[in-house]
Amino acid sequence: MHSTITSLSPGIARITRFSPHRQKPEGAGDMTQTNAVWVMNRHADGPMSDDNLVLREQPMPEPGEGEIRVRGVYLSLDPTNRVWLSPRYTYLPPIPLGDPMRGFIIGVVDKSRAPGWAEGDIAYGLMQWARYSIINPDRTAFMMKMPAPTEVSLEASICALAMNAHTAYYGLLLKGQPRPGDTVLISGAAGATGVQAGQIAKIAGCRVVGIAGGAEKCAMLVNELGFDAAIDYKAENVLEAIGRTCPDGVDIFFDNVGGPILDAALAHLAMGARVVICGGISDYDNIEDPDALYGVKNHFMLLMRRARMEGFVVFDFLGGADQQRCERDLTRWFQAGRLKYQAHVVEGIEHAFPSLKLLFNGGNRGKLLVRLDRD
Amino acid sequence: MHSTITSLSPGIARITRFSPHRQKPEGAGDMTQTNAVWVMNRHADGPMSDDNLVLREQPMPEPGEGEIRVRGVYLSLDPTNRVWLSPRYTYLPPIPLGDPMRGFIIGVVDKSRAPGWAEGDIAYGLMQWARYSIINPDRTAFMMKMPAPTEVSLEASICALAMNAHTAYYGLLLKGQPRPGDTVLISGAAGATGVQAGQIAKIAGCRVVGIAGGAEKCAMLVNELGFDAAIDYKAENVLEAIGRTCPDGVDIFFDNVGGPILDAALAHLAMGARVVICGGISDYDNIEDPDALYGVKNHFMLLMRRARMEGFVVFDFLGGADQQRCERDLTRWFQAGRLKYQAHVVEGIEHAFPSLKLLFNGGNRGKLLVRLDRD
Numbered sequence: 038m039h040s041t042i043t044s045l046s047p048g049i050a051r052i053t054r055f056s057p058h059r060q061k062p063e064g065a066g067d068m069t070q071t072n073a074v075w076v077m078n079r080h081a082d083g084p085m086s087d088d089n090l091v092l093r094e095q096p097m098p099e100p101g102e103g104e105i106r107v108r109g110v111y112l113s114l115d116p117t118n119r120v121w122l123s124p125r126y127t128y129l130p131p132i133p134l135g136d137p138m139r140g141f142i143i144g145v146v147d148k149s150r151a152p153g154w155a156e157g158d159i160a161y162g163l164m165q166w167a168r169y170s171i172i173n174p175d176r177t178a179f180m181m182k183m184p185a186p187t188e189v190s191l192e193a194s195i196c197a198l199a200m201n202a203h204t205a206y207y208g209l210l211l212k213g214q215p216r217p218g219d220t221v222l223i224s225g226a227a228g229a230t231g232v233q234a235g236q237i238a239k240i241a242g243c244r245v246v247g248i249a250g251g252a253e254k255c256a257m258l259v260n261e262l263g264f265d266a267a268i269d270y271k272a273e274n275v276l277e278a279i280g281r282t283c284p285d286g287v288d289i290f291f292d293n294v295g296g297p298i299l300d301a302a303l304a305h306l307a308m309g310a311r312v313v314i315c316g317g318i319s320d321y322d323n324i325e326d327p328d329a330l331y332g333v334k335n336h337f338m339l340l341m342r343r344a345r346m347e348g349f350v351v352f353d354f355l356g357g358a359d360q361q362r363c364e365r366d367l368t369r370w371f372q373a374g375r376l377k378y379q380a381h382v383v384e385g386i387e388h389a390f391p392s393l394k395l396l397f398n399g400g401n402r403g404k405l406l407v408r409l410d411r412d
Numbered sequence: 413m414h415s416t417i418t419s420l421s422p423g424i425a426r427i428t429r430f431s432p433h434r435q436k437p438e439g440a441g442d443m444t445q446t447n448a449v450w451v452m453n454r455h456a457d458g459p460m461s462d463d464n465l466v467l468r469e470q471p472m473p474e475p476g477e478g479e480i481r482v483r484g485v486y487l488s489l490d491p492t493n494r495v496w497l498s499p500r501y502t503y504l505p506p507i508p509l510g511d512p513m514r515g516f517i518i519g520v521v522d523k524s525r526a527p528g529w530a531e532g533d534i535a536y537g538l539m540q541w542a543r544y545s546i547i548n549p550d551r552t553a554f555m556m557k558m559p560a561p562t563e564v565s566l567e568a569s570i571c572a573l574a575m576n577a578h579t580a581y582y583g584l585l586l587k588g589q590p591r592p593g594d595t596v597l598i599s600g601a602a603g604a605t606g607v608q609a610g611q612i613a614k615i616a617g618c619r620v621v622g623i624a625g626g627a628e629k630c631a632m633l634v635n636e637l638g639f640d641a642a643i644d645y646k647a648e649n650v651l652e653a654i655g656r657t658c659p660d661g662v663d664i665f666f667d668n669v670g671g672p673i674l675d676a677a678l679a680h681l682a683m684g685a686r687v688v689i690c691g692g693i694s695d696y697d698n699i700e701d702p703d704a705l706y707g708v709k710n711h712f713m714l715l716m717r718r719a720r721m722e723g724f725v726v727f728d729f730l731g732g733a734d735q736q737r738c739e740r741d742l743t744r745w746f747q748a749g750r751l752k753y754q755a756h757v758v759e760g761i762e763h764a765f766p767s768l769k770l771l772f773n774g775g776n777r778g779k780l781l782v783r784l785d786r787d
Contacts, residue, residue, distance in 0.1 A: 332707015
């Protein structure tokens with residue numbers, strides 16, 4: 038597997054790709070005639086296994102009336118992809134066996150039969166783990182037109198202006214409702230959503246403490262992204278460290294992890310705190326078996342501290358009243374250098390599913406992307 | 413112990429007191445010279461024991477400038493009294509050893525040095541487990557002037573217009589935010605707060621399902637209070653029964669119980685549901701030992717269902733913008749016969765602490781009161 042890490046950008050980006058040239062995916066045939074698609078082969082009923090998804094060669098799809106065809110450039114790998122492997126209804130219906138895996142893609146429209154979309158437009162949204170996706174832009178849960186590559190690179194768009202950033206924006210600002218001076222604690226803080234949530238919390242005038250795994254990630258949060266403090270959950274007692282770094286309590290806990298880290302944060306809630314459940318990566322292998330899920334013991338603190346815990350899904354905000362403001366704010370902050378990102382790029386669609394595990398073993402360094410094709 | 417149960421009122425009240433005459437509390441001396449006070453003797457560090465509180469004879473207290481003296485008529489016994497026995501800071505500071513136990517009292521002002529209060533006024537609020545309490549009405553967390561006995565009996569006031577009803581009102585309406593047609597599930601539904609919450613939910617146009625222990629309580633909820641269905645947690649599989657009685661999911665869960673019942677309700681949340689944590693009686697014996705607390709496994713459903721779980725404490729609403737509306741609405745609904753109650757009266761302050769356990773073994777039938785003196 039070839040991979041490359043783009044360091045924090047836009048101001049200080051250093052592109053050091055190990056494999057700058059396009060690779061022809063193995064086993065995917067001639068791309069001018071066929072498509073390469075990861076399809077659901079076996080749902081996950083615990084830890085992921087190598088045969089949950091298989092890469093298939095399929096006929097090149099053609100757009101129907103009202104549809105566009107998108108040539109994917111980057112596929113986003115996200116922890117919630119594991120949730121989508123479940124045979125159960127989670128926050129979305131399960132993917133039927135034999136159907137394509139869903140995923141967030143940024144790419145170029147190469148055929149359009151949809152009003153408002155032209156060849157060459159940059160499309161981003163919920164598509165498929167495939168080189169080419171057919172989408173009806175009006176009927177897709179998450180679909181946006183992105184800036185042209187001359188303004189913002191596709192890599193920067195998908196890292197700093199797309200789903201993770203929208204998730205951070207809605208979750209932190211609309212659900213968390215920060216006030217200047219609030220203490221914001223973020224778990225999974227070095228992840229693609231966590232880094233954006235932390236930077237947005239700083240923009241909102243908050244003190245920000247991040248929880249991440251390892252000294253390198255913690256140093257990045259503080260030194261590169263302006264977090265006020267970081268907790269290394271692999272080396273520290275998290276319960277004690279939250280108390281030390283959040284001496285006035287936690288006003289907003291933006292949680293990507295769940296499990297014992299959620300319990301530790303609940304123990305330190307300030308009066309009137311807001312716990313925003315963005316994800317729960319520590320328990321994704323257990324969602325098929327509720328008995329195996331971690332039991333949260335400190336939920337009682339919601340009563341003691343008159344606090345609230347709320348889950349949200351970014352799809353629900355699309356097309357809503359706040360979307361325009363979200364897109365405008367993110368673009369403005371990005372252009373001002375206030376939303377940095379780090380990309381970890383894996384080359385070639387054939388490495389997509391094997392690379393997903395990097396998100397669960399801490400192996401990625403920044404936003405994990407699979408490069409499907411040239412920009 | 414003498415006790416009496418007043419059946420549902422006001423329309424169908426049958427007062428059948430077993431001991432209608434005032435009893436002189438044992439060991440409390442001459443009431444014209446001294447006061448009888450339950451004081452903190454040993455904090456609870458698990459199940460309650462008989463020596464947590466002791467009844468002491470104390471000098472008759474005199475009000476200072478700005479204070480009133482209240483001759484208590486009824487002491488309210490509430491599950492949260494167990495929380496107040498804790499040596500830990502919960503949602504209120506712990507009660508120091510030797511200090512009086514706090515409690516909700518309704519009584520008659522027999523001396524006043526406070527502006528706006530006169531002898532003979534009916535006072536209700538957070539006082540002491542005592543025959544006489546000294547209160548500064550302006551500095552007390554929960555203090556209200558209640559209707560004169562000629563308008564509403566003191567028993568009816570404390571059952572249907574006081575703390576439990578305020579708790580139900582704020583929790584259900586402000587935190588639960590019901591819409592007509594919502595399905596509201598209530599645990600501890602036959603308790604003093606539960607019955608008020610259920611009736612208020614019906615007034616708000618909701619379908620209401622109550623969870624209670626035993627066929628008698630369940631029948632009372634449906635036949636006397638107009639609940640749409642009831643679940644007997646002692647005889648039924650609660651998880652299955654919630655699914656059967658709430659086929660479109662639970663829009664509001666008003667929880668007084670916590671533990672496995674909370675987990676079962678979380679499994680059946682509707683999209684956008686609100687879980688209102690009013691109490692968690694199943695775990696009150698474990699609040700001193702977080703490891704012993706029940707671990708909630710289905711909190712993940714907050715994410716899946718885009719739902720929120722929020723704790724609240726009724727004190728926080730006192731003096732707020734909604735208090736006048738709360739008092740006006742409760743009075744109006746009570747006078748219209750839409751807020752029924754059932755009182756379970758124990759005679760004599762000396763039975764106060766021994767009677768508290770009735771709340772935890774299901775032994776009470778209705779709002780549990782200790783009669784301290786004649787009206």
